[in-house]
Amino acid sequence: MSKRQAIISPSLLSANFLRLEDDVRLINESEADWLHIDVMDGVFVPNISFGFPILEAIRPLIKKPLDVHLMIVEPMKFVRELATLGVDTMNVHYEVSPHLHRSIGAIKDAGMKAAVTLNPHTPVELLTDVLDELDMVLLMSVNPGFGGQKFIPRTIDKVRRLRQMIDERGLSTLIEVDGGVNAKTGADLVAAGADVLVAGSYVFSHEDPKAAIHSLKELTRL
Ligand code: DX5
Numbered sequence: 001m002s003k004r005q006a007i008i009s010p011s012l013l014s015a016n017f018l019r020l021e022d023d024v025r026l027i028n029e030s031e032a033d034w035l036h037i038d039v040m041d042g043v044f045v046p047n048i049s050f051g052f053p054i055l056e057a058i059r060p061l062i063k064k065p066l067d068v069h070l071m072i073v074e075p076m077k078f079v080r081e082l083a084t085l086g087v088d089t090m091n092v093h094y095e096v097s098p099h100l101h102r103s104i105g106a107i108k109d110a111g112m113k114a115a116v117t118l119n120p121h122t123p124v125e126l127l128t129d130v131l132d133e134l135d136m137v138l139l140m141s142v143n144p145g146f147g148g149q150k151f152i153p154r155t156i157d158k159v160r161r162l163r164q165m166i167d168e169r170g171l172s173t174l175i176e177v178d179g180g181v182n183a184k185t186g187a188d189l190v191a192a193g194a195d196v197l198v199a200g201s202y203v204f205s206h207e208d209p210k211a212a213i214h215s216l217k218e219l220t221r222l
């Protein structure tokens, strides 16, 4: 069986906002596969990051597919705006989605890939009846809202359980993990069956961000 390289999605949340243009160009020139965009509303999570005016301003610079993680209470209000921005994958939280099946359909109808994000306390088994419809599941390995937090080790077990659910059904749904990812936790996650790694502070606090991305890109799984 051939080895699969991890897909790397650096999080712009940890970039230097005084020189966003430089950091976007750095990602463009790196081995990163996607760019992870964290949108917060100060209601679902206890922090506010950035919104559409900033995204629209930097959009023309971005050369990587956009992986947008919405930490907001009413994500479906913004489907059209995200599709217009050319977003590749729209991630909505399970915890704010009373009609998740409908939301997944609406995201796909708008031409984007549909992903559902689970907080650390939300079991993967709750996705049993929508998994077949999903392009990706994003497992939070920290409580969402802030960069630079400590990785929650129990996430490894969630990755293994979700990998088993996906493989048993022969699905191609991707598993993405977000929070506290570095070369060590990244290696454990990929070994457990993760496909996509989000990394914020590990990349942007590194003295050589491109080398940090490379160290994650080298992780492979069977
Ligand atoms: C946290 C965000 C993450 C954050 C990860 O709520 O969803 O994407 O940027 O940051 P690190 O990699 O520093 O944990």
Ligand code: ZN
Pocket (backbone or CB within 6 Å): 011, 036, 037, 038, 069, 178, 198
């Ligand atoms: Zn995120």
